[in-house]
Amino acid sequence: MKLVKVCTTSNDCIVITTGIALGAIVVTAKMSSVKTPCIGICSTTSLGDIVCRGCKRYSFEVIDWNGYDATAKQAVMKRIEKLTAQILESKFRIFSVPNLQLGLAHFKMPFHPDLSPYCWLHNLLSKHHLKIDKLEDYGVYIQPEFAHMDLHGICELVEQEMLVLCEAHYRRYIDVGCESKEEAV
Numbered sequence: 001m002k003l004v005k006v007c008t009t010s011n012d013c014i015v016i017t018t019g020i021a022l023g024a025i026v027v028t029a030k031m032s033s034v035k036t037p038c039i040g041i042c043s044t045t046s047l048g049d050i051v052c053r054g055c056k057r058y059s060f061e062v063i064d065w066n067g068y069d070a071t072a073k074q075a076v077m078k079r080i081e082k083l084t085a086q087i088l089e090s091k092f093r094i095f096s097v098p099n100l101q102l103g104l105a106h107f108k109m110p111f112h113p114d115l116s117p118y119c120w121l122h123n124l125l126s127k128h129h130l131k132i133d134k135l136e137d138y139g140v141y142i143q144p145e146f147a148h149m150d151l152h153g154i155c156e157l158v159e160q161e162m163l164v165l166c167e168a169h170y171r172r173y174i175d176v177g178c179e180s181k182e183e184a185v
Helices: 057-068 070-087 097-106 115-132 151-174 178-184
Strands: 002-007 013-021 026-032 092-093 140-143
Touching: 026 178, 070 115, 070 151, 092 115, 115 151
Parallel strands: none
Antiparallel strands: 002 013, 013 026, 092 140
16 A cells, blocks of 8 residues: 655645555545635736636635635535536546546645545646646546547636636626626716
8 A cells, every 4th residue: 555645735635545455446535624725826816806717716705715614615615516517527527536536646636525526627637737648547538529629628618618607606696786887887
């Protein structure tokens, strides 16, 4: 058995145990609670975006995150999880969660075990898609409808769709008065 410990700058840690048992790869993962969904590609604080291009939180969520209680943090994480899974499931299929976990460990990327593996995949692709030669090695394949596209193109499409969906959600549920203000002008 091989132990790999992966930690982020926010002290979130994963301990991954890998080994071979009866000819199959065995991967177990344990992670402390996620202090932040940040993946180090913040555009809300650096560029002033409403939706972060990295973690997909709204700018006020990034700023106020440390003041949120566990219930509020979980609500944000669940919203992001639903939006992420909705878009990634249409373009990718995860056929081996253990291989995906090994890929995350390879790039020293933390993942929250309570979230969909499609969230893990999104974070991996957001940061490292240009370093991935064979997606199947990570337990993932591209859906047939997108097989004509390269991984970089699909990742750009995913990001565009995620930002559009997140911004639409923001306008509909958070910034409700925005349309009436624009119409008055």
